[in-house]
Amino acid sequence: MSQPIHVPSNEPTPTPAPPPTPAPAPPQHFADNFGDTSLRDHPGVRKFSTPEMLAKSYLEVEQSVGKKGLVLPTETSSPAEVRAAMTALGCPEAPTAYSTGDWAPPEGLPWDAELADGMREDAWQVGVNNTQWNQLVKGLAERQHVQHQKSMGEYQAQLSEFNSQLEQKYGAAKNQRVELARRTAETIFGADAAVIQFLDVGDGRPFGNSPQLMDALITLGEKMQEHDLLSGAPSTPIPTGDQAKAELSRLMADPAYVKALTDANDMGHKAAVERRDTLYRSSYPEQQGAAAPFVR
Numbered sequence: 368m369s370q371p372i373h374v375p376s377n378e379p380t381p382t383p384a385p386p387p388t389p390a391p392a393p394p395q396h397f398a399d400n401f402g403d404t405s406l407r408d409h410p411g412v413r414k415f416s417t418p419e420m421l422a423k424s425y426l427e428v429e430q431s432v433g434k435k436g437l438v439l440p441t442e443t444s445s446p447a448e449v450r451a452a453m454t455a456l457g458c459p460e461a462p463t464a465y466s467t468g469d470w471a472p473p474e475g476l477p478w479d480a481e482l483a484d485g486m487r488e489d490a491w492q493v494g495v496n497n498t499q500w501n502q503l504v505k506g507l508a509e510r511q512h513v514q515h516q517k518s519m520g521e522y523q524a525q526l527s528e529f530n531s532q533l534e535q536k537y538g539a540a541k542n543q544r545v546e547l548a549r550r551t552a553e554t555i556f557g558a559d560a561a562v563i564q565f566l567d568v569g570d571g572r573p574f575g576n577s578p579q580l581m582d583a584l585i586t587l588g589e590k591m592q593e594h595d596l597l598s599g600a601p602s603t604p605i606p607t608g609d610q611a612k613a614e615l616s617r618l619m620a621d622p623a624y625v626k627a628l629t630d631a632n633d634m635g636h637k638a639a640v641e642r643r644d645t646l647y648r649s650s651y652p653e654q655q656g657a658a659a660p661f662v663r
Contacts, residue, residue: 457496462487465500473512532578538611538649544585550597551588611649618642
């Protein structure tokens, strides 16, 4: 029997599939190689992903603390150890060493030098460094300046309103009445009068800006003036608004005065006109500048 003849196939031999690639191992933290487990597992170390980041952080801390290092005080630290730590963080050797350079408080701000000296002592006791001292002082001064401007604005508004009330009530006699009130206060309170005028009368206004108290001083001053108890008070008081109106009415009922007022050729004409104008300004201060309603 003849043997079968094997004819080679032209088809390529199949290549066996490669074995599956194993999953990559999780990246190893550089601290995993530390022999000291307390360092290897410490959160402060594990938060750095590379040794370079850890080294950079160390150098930044060393620079901020200083080459000699800093031992933070504890509850059992001595005063000398606490002071040494404060000094290492920039607190000066003494309160007088604090300096703000050429800085000056805002113009117009009342600045208490004794208060500032007390603040230096307090700042030094808690270890404030000079940079922090400058920030505290300048910040305080700026806030005080804003408050001072606000208070002065409110005071000026009150003063303006009060002056308007005085002009409305006393007309041309306003300044004389205010002077009378001042002299009355000085007679009663003496050297304390200048201080008392700034005392709060209970409604947010200082004593010197209270219409009721001003009226009381003026009334009292008029009585004291009658008995020569006020030295230097005007001998011929300027009439108030009501007094001026009453005087105008009396004069206009006087035929001789009316003739002098209306007759330009009368020898008393000029004096009558001046008298009429003075009384009119005192009677109607809100109409300053307006012509008096009488023929010249």
